[in-house]
Amino acid sequence: MHFFAYKNGELYAEDVPVMEIIKEFGTPIYIYSYGTLIRHIRAYEEAFCEVPHIICYAVKANSNIAILNLFAQLGLGADIVSGGELFRALKAGIKPYKIVFAGVGKSEDEIEYALKNDILMFNVESEAELNKINEIAKKVRKKAHVALRVNPDIDPKTHKYIATGLKTSKFGIPIEKALEYYKIAKSMENIEVIGIHKHIGSQITDTKAYVEALSKIISLYDKLAKFDLKIDYINIGGGLGITYRDEEPPDPKDLANALIPLLKNKKGKIIIEPGRSIVGNAGILVTKILYNKETENKNFLIVDAGMNDLIRPTLYGSYHEIQPVIPKDRDKILADIVGPICESGDFLAKEREIEKLSPGEYLAVMSAGAYGFAMSSNYNSRPRAAEVLVKGDRYVLIRRRETYKDLIRNEIIPEEIL
Numbered sequence: 581m582h583f584f585a586y587k588n589g590e591l592y593a594e595d596v597p598v599m600e601i602i603k604e605f606g607t608p609i610y611i612y613s614y615g616t617l618i619r620h621i622r623a624y625e626e627a628f629c630e631v632p633h634i635i636c637y638a639v640k641a642n643s644n645i646a647i648l649n650l651f652a653q654l655g656l657g658a659d660i661v662s663g664g665e666l667f668r669a670l671k672a673g674i675k676p677y678k679i680v681f682a683g684v685g686k687s688e689d690e691i692e693y694a695l696k697n698d699i700l701m702f703n704v705e706s707e708a709e710l711n712k713i714n715e716i717a718k719k720v721r722k723k724a725h726v727a728l729r730v731n732p733d734i735d736p737k738t739h740k741y742i743a744t745g746l747k748t749s750k751f752g753i754p755i756e757k758a759l760e761y762y763k764i765a766k767s768m769e770n771i772e773v774i775g776i777h778k779h780i781g782s783q784i785t786d787t788k789a790y791v792e793a794l795s796k797i798i799s800l801y802d803k804l805a806k807f808d809l810k811i812d813y814i815n816i817g818g819g820l821g822i823t824y825r826d827e828e829p830p831d832p833k834d835l836a837n838a839l840i841p842l843l844k845n846k847k848g849k850i851i852i853e854p855g856r857s858i859v860g861n862a863g864i865l866v867t868k869i870l871y872n873k874e875t876e877n878k879n880f881l882i883v884d885a886g887m888n889d890l891i892r893p894t895l896y897g898s899y900h901e902i903q904p905v906i907p908k909d910r911d912k913i914l915a916d917i918v919g920p921i922c923e924s925g926d927f928l929a930k931e932r933e934i935e936k937l938s939p940g941e942y943l944a945v946m947s948a949g950a951y952g953f954a955m956s957s958n959y960n961s962r963p964r965a966a967e968v969l970v971k972g973d974r975y976v977l978i979r980r981r982e983t984y985k986d987l988i989r990n991e992i993i994p995e996e997i998l
């Protein structure tokens with residue numbers, strides 16, 4: 581069942597006509613489906629039910645606190661990469677003892693903040709970071725729980741910007757160095773080694789790379805046991821792809837079926853860090869057509885959402901389905917669907933076959949729930965979009981549209997030096 585579907589000739593979000601939401605809150609707007617979120621979480625819970633596990637949702641994919649709060653209620657943990665994400669996760673009610681903290685550049689303040697809140701563990705990405713965490717833990721009189729993020733040097737066959745487990749990538753500790761670093765970590769006074777972590781990339785559409793990477797991690801895990809390094813948690817990262825166009829990614833059950841044979845009989849508890857596969861297809865971005873523009877070479881549909889609202893097409897050349905909110909069965913044209921930003925790279929789609937719509941009509945950009953709003957900005961001084969959550973025939977605003985005042989909220993015209 582698809583929660584964004586046409587009924588009576590118009591697009592619905594669950595049981596609410598998208599038009600009704602637009603009339604109330606305007607565009608551009610992100611609309612999320614509660615039913616889809618729940619379905620995806622259940623799929624993960626059921627898939628991994630055979631093994632003790634924690635789902636640590638990757639907050640970076642969509643960090644709206646209403647969504648985080650829903651996940652907190654469902655008992656999920658969080659995978660965070662900054663102090664800001666920790667703040668959000670805690671505010672939303674996610675339990676600190678289910679929070680894991682990754683990222684190559686944790687600052688001293690962020691480390692201290694996490695230690696004071698007793699998070700489950702840091703996923704440590706370098707020896708220098710290990711030293712820093714040890715030092716800060718000593719200062720605040722805590723024992724920092726850590727996993728080492730191991731880089732298994734596996735190609736996940738995805739866009740090069742979102743592959744993270746290759747030798748050349750900045751992430752993790754090279755697998756051949758891992759044992760040495762584990763020994764160093766074990767000798768540190770304020771560090772307690774409890775886990776092993778890997779994450780090889782995002783939008784992965786095949787289980788093969790997962791199996792290869794996990795096999796390498798498991799042989800390391802077995803080796804660690806021989807050196808009396810007890811590992812309580814095996815973190816397999818996130819990265820499962822979704823369907824944007826015609827991809828056929830494995831679902832959580834396929835992933836579990838591929839990985840559980842490697843994990844069974846291991847004492848460690850499993851941590852999974854999905855982001856996109858939970859929120860990606862649970863959200864759409866709705867935008868209004870402002871103008872049609874025909875040049876000698878091209879048709880342009882100029883819409884009111886730009887690369888500041890959804891940067892994925894610009895940044896990665898990503899494909900998102902784009903559908904009329906009210907289709908009218910007209911002739912199709914080939915058009916570039918572009919935003920109002922003053923950059924040629926500001927597009928949502930290139931050379932897209934689409935109905936010849938008129939100004940004032942609306943388009944839905946599909947699969948926009950992950951890395952959509954979360955990567956949006958105020959570029960060109962555009963207030964960021966509103967966000968709405970739909971559940972059945974009800975909906976609520978979960979983020980007000982920004983105002984012009986919001987844009988300058990933290991800016992200061994100095995009285996001196998000018």
Ligand code: LLP
Nearest residue numbers: 638779782783818819820853854855856951
């Ligand atoms: N764990 C770690 C350590 C990560 O770095 C990431 C994503 C995840 C989990 C979640 O991965 P997911 O399940 O969402 O694939 N902005 C890009 C994606 C960047 C992903 C970064 N790391 C995009 O729009 O495609």
